[in-house]
Amino acid sequence: MLNDPIRLVLTDESDSKDIWRHGSASAFRLNCEFSPGAPAGGSVDAWNLGRLDILDGRFAHLSLAPLADRGDTWLYLKLVTQGAMHIEQGRQARRIGPGEIVLVESSRPYRQSFDEPTGLIALRFPASALKERGLRHDLRNFITPDMSTADARAIGDLVASIAAQRGATSANMRCRQGDQLLDLIDLLIDDPAALMRARSGDATLFRAKRFIAQNLRSPDLTVSLIASAVCVSDTHLSRLFRAEGESVMRYVWESRLVLAADILKRNDKGRVQISDIAYRCGFSTASHFSRAFRERYGVSPREALAADGCEAATWFGAAGTHI
Structure with a gap:
């Protein structure tokens, strides 16, 4: 988890891409590759919500993929706020547009690409945080919740609202927000056996x-x-x-x-x-x-x-x- 807030910014400076790559790898365990185009103007702000990290970013003309990690398996909830993100994992591939959410697990290789200026809010949390709650935590492929449901939209609105606070609230408040978000994750995962597992x-x-x-x-x-x-x-x-x-x-x-x-x-x-x-x-x-x-x-x-x-x-x- 992040101990301190992090900010990365892409500029026209000659070493900006190298600094961005290093920051992505060290802070988020993500490998960054740039594609033709102008990524300048990209930015990432990230801070801690208890057992979760939250990231608010602007991306363009680059792709991100998780680095091999022998540590804890991470789960990500990603909400696109503008533009579009393309995600590939296994045989699945999908374009995630504004207002849509995708959940993905880091233990299985995946790639997310940004071919146009895109706003993205992401939550990162250990799979163990769901396991101890009796919730599904071993995603075989990425999941895209049905955003036509009121529950999914409400969770998306909550994530966006917390991101808009920019980590200005107290550590106690952020920790409680993180716990609340973890408790809501199961509403986004379509698993008919969830209630049975939740009774462990x-x-x-x-x-x-x-x-x-x-x-x-x-x-x-x-x-x-x-x-x-x-x-x-x-x-x-x-x-x-x-x-x-x-x-x-x-x-x-x-x-x-x-x-x-x-x-x-x-x-x-x-x-x-x-x-x-x-x-x-x-x-x-x-x-x-x-x-x-x-x-x-x-x-x-x-x-x-x-x-x-x-x-x-x-x-x-x-x-x-x-x-």
């Missing part, structure tokens, strides 16, 4: 924990509610959590206490009520919250709130909490 144990646990994190503040969070949200039985969900050495509700309470510890550590002393933290973390009463917190960390919430940074880090670190 690891994927079910992933979705259950995500649902818990999203609803942690609700006091009505129960095993039945969580199981229903991920489309499995209470018994099956409990079995999956037991395989990790804990019960569903123990995981819920532990997550709530971690959230509470984080709030206490980050809030200004005297500006927050313990009862407010209790309710924000899904506890029905402040007394229940205080008992559970003391049992977990060995101090009361009020003592933790009054502690200085080093003392708090010692308490929370000793209890195995990462905040």
Whole structure:
């Protein structure tokens, strides 16, 4: 993944093409070949969205192909915003026009060519990011979603909207945007077995924990509610959590206490009520919250709130909490 934003620009300078080739290879693992014509004016801006990289580029009179890489397999979502891109993989070949999307996997050789000035937004992410979600991640050939559907158009609009922000949002915001995009990828992949794969144990646990994190503040969070949200039985969900050495509700309470510890550590002393933290973390009463917190960390919430940074880090670190 990209650690820092990257910008490449093609100019009329004599060494511009060499700089572009080097940047394409080192940053994106892509081999660039120029064709007759004037590629000057081409540009690439790229930045990180958590587990994804996003690229906003302008290309003309060149082609790109993935370099051989023994590392992680990458998947790409490419949205053409203007002009056209020609893509070839195996026996498939297609022209991708404005508003169209193509998904392609780097482990199988492919080539994308730009014979005219073309705008392209691309997402790059490891195949493992889909695998752990129980989603299809081993594309045999490139996929072109049906852009006449409202879902596909909405995803395209979302990708374009995030690209327009140019990476100006916070790292936390970009990470959440990346997770949201990963969760939507399966809507673009036509795979009738996707729902069956999505019910694999690891994927079910992933979705259950995500649902818990999203609803942690609700006091009505129960095993039945969580199981229903991920489309499995209470018994099956409990079995999956037991395989990790804990019960569903123990995981819920532990997550709530971690959230509470984080709030206490980050809030200004005297500006927050313990009862407010209790309710924000899904506890029905402040007394229940205080008992559970003391049992977990060995101090009361009020003592933790009054502690200085080093003392708090010692308490929370000793209890195995990462905040």
